[in-house]
Amino acid sequence: MLSIFRRLYSTAPKTNIQSFVKAGTKLKGCNVRKNGNDPIALEDHEYPAWLWELLDPAAQQAKLDADPLLAAKKERRRANRIKIKESNFASKLK
Template identity: 40%
Template sequence: MALNCMKSLRSITIRSEVIGVLGCRTYAAGKAKKGAKAGGAADAPKKSLLTKELKSTTVVGANILKEGGDPKVLADSEYPDWLWHLLDKRPALSELRRKSTETLPYDDLKRFVKLDNRARIKENNSLKAKN
């Protein structure tokens, strides 16, 4: 059986063009301008088409819809108050454990309970994984 396969493989003649196409991957060459070097000025970064005025009045790239344009930048007073507190530093679990739970504000107490529950779940999971 194996000898028959070897004989049939030897009898197949493959043209060199087919080997060239199957053996290597090629890419189409881009259209080169006359007098331009390949990979020269075409790879240089292009200047932005947006003006400074447009950049300062709109949020460029924030539009997620197919229709419409980018949203305009509003005055600070038109945004909700909670937005300005998103990047405020919040206390870590170790810092919250050092404080008394009776004196913690409601938001910090809620954060303490959430972080403490998460830490206990992770500890229980690691103990179960070791057994």
């Protein structure tokens, strides 16, 4: 019983995000050039550090906290999207 409570109140261990594709694997369908080849997956340490922070909400929030202009831009874009959706909905009612 004690192990249940310990599990409920403890924090989840922080794991490093790792790619799920082995290095050297051909990434089919990821080619963006007309006459190019599909890219080859690299080792995790060969990718830039910022790539692993893209999916981390805490890192993204820290980035917004550090740059108020970026946070304001993100908020304006969010508000504009809401305004557009409301406008589209109102135009359908007419």
